[in-house]
Amino acid sequence: MENVKLAVIYYSSTGTNYQMAQWAAEAAVKAGAEARVLKIAETAPEAAIQSNPAWAAHVQATADVPTVSLEDLEWADALIFSFPTRFGNPPSQFRQFIDTTGGLWFQGKLANKVVSAMTSAQNPHGGQESTLLSFYITMFHWGAIIAAPGYTSQVIFGAGGNPYGTSVTTTQDTIQQGSLDAVAHQAERTVEVAKWVKAGRNNSNQ
Numbered sequence: 230m231e232n233v234k235l236a237v238i239y240y241s242s243t244g245t246n247y248q249m250a251q252w253a254a255e256a257a258v259k260a261g262a263e264a265r266v267l268k269i270a271e272t273a274p275e276a277a278i279q280s281n282p283a284w285a286a287h288v289q290a291t292a293d294v295p296t297v298s299l300e301d302l303e304w305a306d307a308l309i310f311s312f313p314t315r316f317g318n319p320p321s322q323f324r325q326f327i328d329t330t331g332g333l334w335f336q337g338k339l340a341n342k343v344v345s346a347m348t349s350a351q352n353p354h355g356g357q358e359s360t361l362l363s364f365y366i367t368m369f370h371w372g373a374i375i376a377a378p379g380y381t382s383q384v385i386f387g388a389g390g391n392p393y394g395t396s397v398t399t400t401q402d403t404i405q406q407g408s409l410d411a412v413a414h415q416a417e418r419t420v421e422v423a424k425w426v427k428a429g430r431n432n433s434n435q
């Protein structure tokens with residue numbers, strides 16, 4: 230059977246979700262997937278970026294990371310999204326990209342994509358659960374197949390135990406211990422579910 234094609238798509242202002250995306254891609258490759266790490270385009274004003282040294286440094290450090298395109302969504306069998314929480318929702322940069330996907334949705338090209346999502350905040354109750362749930366509502370409109378981690382492994386408790394997706398808490402730019410294992414498990418599970426879906430689709434077409 231062909232390898233699962235996975236796009237790990239992230240938005241990050243200071244690097245947390247970029248790190249999570251890298252961890253997810255590494256675990257997915259070990260699980261037999263072909264993975265691309267892709268960033269959401271930055272849309273914040275330059276003055277705002279430059280006012281935060283960590284933000285400006287991250288933008289510069291990731292200048293060579295490919296920016297996600299609609300073609301990447303069409304290419305992928307599975308998608309893992311990673312983004313910070315902003316007032317209990319995904320950030321505006323992420324929503325702006327999602328709002329460009331209407332053409333693919335209208336053509337049915339986003340249906341049956343296997344999707345999972347991760348997020349981060351500065352404190353354990355900073356809106357992580359509502360951020361992921363609000364994102365998944367859009368995925369229901371796509372007709373995506375949600376591959377949330379649930380409670381399928383004890384390792385998710387190392388990142389707080391959120392069944393909707395790995396939720397990292399950052400303190401002074403340090404990601405909480407145990408998050409790597411939670412991210413890796415979520416990526417492996419996403420690849421596993423995508424393999425089942427792809428195999429089933431291939432069998433039904435024979």
